[in-house]
Amino acid sequence: MKINAPFVEKILCAFIREELHKFGFSKGIVGLSGGLDSSVCAALAAKALGKKNVLGMILPYKDTFGKDVEDARALARKLGIRTRLLDISPMVDAYFSRYPTDDRVRIGNKMARERMSILYDHSVLEKALILGTSNKTELLIGYGTIHGDMACAINPLGDLYKSQVRALGAHLRLPARILKKTPTAGLWPGQTDEDEIGLDYSEIDAILYELVDERRPRKEVIASGFKKEAVEKIEARIVSSEFKRKMPPIAKISPRTVGHDFLYSYDRNR
Amino acid sequence: MKVALAQISPHLGDLRKNLDLHLETIEKVRRRKAHLVIFPELSLTGYTLMDLVPEAALDPARHPAFQKLVAASRTIDIVLGFVEERGKGLFYNSAAYLSGGRIIHVHRKAFLPTGGMFEEAKFFAAGKNFRTFATSFGKAGLMVCRDFLSYGAGYLLFAGGADLIIVISAAPGRGMTAGDAFATSRMWELMGEAVSFFSTAFVVYCNRVGFEDGKAFAGGSFIFDPSGRRLVKAPEAEEDLVLADLRIEDIRSARKRWTFMRDDRPEVILHSLQRIVGNHED
CATH class of the missing domain: 1.10.10 (Arc Repressor Mutant, subunit A)
Incomplete structure (x- = not known):
């Protein structure tokens, strides 16, 4: 369970750099929540790509998480990366005014997908790839929104458990506030993963x-x-x-089918 | 004898780029007076080929790109990895030894890892032989990656009188340790140390680096001398070009001290194997 943080840093930075370069990109985008995972991801990206090549997108819903926005901004300042802040409430509210609900999971999922939609648009706008921040714990217990925060071009953190991400964050000298923060999906105020x-x-x-x-x-x-x-x-x-x-199952009809026996590597011919 | 280990990161499915990478590296080590340069497993094609295998496959005797490398071997011996097509439609994960403008030997990977993250037997035919062959440095034998983790295969090269055991590899790193290396890197070195010592032969291991689909190839190429001493070790997961001087006379010194090769009894091994194979049941 214990990691050698400097070695993991070296592998993950090489991964980010090589994967982006293979696909002809030099810039990365990280959705910054002010929490641990996205902060570690942004710090790795800044080391791997250079701080000028990382854009931190801060995408709050109104001012529900004011402190987190402040933490995200402070982290970006410390790393020297660019940020862009956009309030997602007009888009989210527009949808729920048509289909009103007080189901917090539906609202939270919608927010996660709204953020994904903005990140992907910025991927084209900025000619940059999205770096995912789902850790191994979340991936295994399914604690994430499919096509929401789980969506990304590459994921440097997906083979590190939450506690390993924290150890890596400490090695990267992230602010103590972020290292000590109670993990939350940020779907509603007061929500914590552990609760x-x-x-x-x-x-x-x-x-x-x-x-x-x-x-x-x-x-x-x-x-x-x-x-x-x-x-x-x-x-x-x-x-x-x-x-x-997983990718969704495809009904097999033909002799050679995407997802079954049309077998190529993600990185082929790169 | 000066040996160069090219710890490179091949381009997946791009023969032209990889040929250039080979020729540049060969030129570089030739200038540094190397006699033998070793490239990793599937160095001409990249590793995670899957359905690209038939497209990447070539007949080494005819393929123009391969012939450029054969021509380059007039002034330096070369070991490299490629997909070999034999007959029509049989594809092997092969290693070739090139020297004096000729293909001296081709070894076809016999142990194809299939299970967990590996799927080689889905795409490759398995080789059936481990043979030693003469080079200007002595008898050599080739293995590809997982072959080396079979101590039976190592024994066959030893029984064939190998002075130089060359292993080319595309081994991904797995597992954490307290040190600056993947846990699996220890496994390769453990075998390198044991095989070199008990075969009283040089063991030269060249592993690739770079990423394919998130797998980090671990590098950490090394050479052990015939007394089981590590001569060089390349860094973990970083491109590198390592040169080392191998003293051929060290083979003789090791065999004077430890008479494993003189005392070997392949007929006993064969007899016992025949009995085991004859009696074997599922």
């Missing part, structure tokens, strides 16, 4: 590490001292979120 999931990250990460990296059966993980309900809950989340980690 919503019902477990704390250190526990989630430790269980995921046993189940996924060590590939231990559930019974063994429970026998080694983890709470039965916690292990079962996490395993159920992994299974139920499989669809978020």
Whole structure:
């Protein structure tokens, strides 16, 4: 579970630089929430591409998360990267005035997808690729909005658990406020990941590490001292979120089908 | 004897760019007086080819790009990796030894990793032989990546009297350690140390770097001498060009001290293998 942060930094910076350059890009975009993951991603991008080549997009809904906007701005100043701030409330409100709801998940998902839509438009506008910020914990338990915050061109953080991202953030000397911040998806004020999931990250990460990296059966993980309900809950989340980690299935008709046996690498001929 | 390890990052599916990369590197090490230059596995094509395999495949005796490399071997010996087409439609993950303007030897990867992140047997035919061959530096043997992790394969080159065991690789790094390397890098070095010592032969391992679909190829190329001492080690996951002087007389010194090669009894191994193979059940 422990990482050698300088080595991981070296690998991830090389990954960002090489993947962008292969596709003919020199610039990257990171959606900055003021939280840990996007801050680590932006710091890596600034090192990999040069600070002038990173754009931090700050996309709040009205002033619901004023403190986070301030943290995102402070981080961008510290890294020396450009930022652009855009309030997404006119677009989100326009939609919900037509289909009103107080379902916080629907509203939160809509916001995440609104941000995705703006990031992708800026990808063309800025001739830059979007760097994803979903970590391994979120990807495995499905704690993200499909086609929302999970959408990106490349994802440097997807094989690091939340606690490993935090260790990398400390190595990158991110501001203490960001390192200590309670993780939140930012779907509504006062929301925290841990409250919503019902477990704390250190526990989630430790269980995921046993189940996924060590590939231990559930019974063994429970026998080694983890709470039965916690292990079962996490395993159920992994299974139920499989669809978020895959391309949608395509009905196979022909001898050679996209997603089945039309097999090429993402990086082919690059 | 001066050996150069070209720890390069090939372009996936771009033969022309890779040919240029090879020719430039060859020129560079020729100027530095190297006698032998080694490129990684599938250095002419990149690794994650999948359905590009048939397009990337070539007949080394005829293909113009390959012939340029054969011509370049008039002044320096070259080991490289490529997709070889044999007959019509059989594709191998192959390594070639070029010298004196000729193809001296081709080894076809016999152990095709398939499982987890690897899918080679879906796309390649498996080679069937491990043979040593004569070079101006002594007897050499070739292996491709996963071949080297079979100690049976290492034994075959030893039994064939190899002085120089050359391994070309496209090994992705996996797993964390406290050090500046992937956990899997230790595995390759462990085998390098053991095989060089117990074969009293040089082991030369050239691994690639760069990324394909998020996989980081780990680099960390190395050479062990016939007494199991590490002579050089390239950095992890960074392009590099490493040159090392190999003293051929070290093979003799090692074999005077440790008589593993003299004492080898391939007939006992063969006899036992025949019994095992004859009796084997699912």
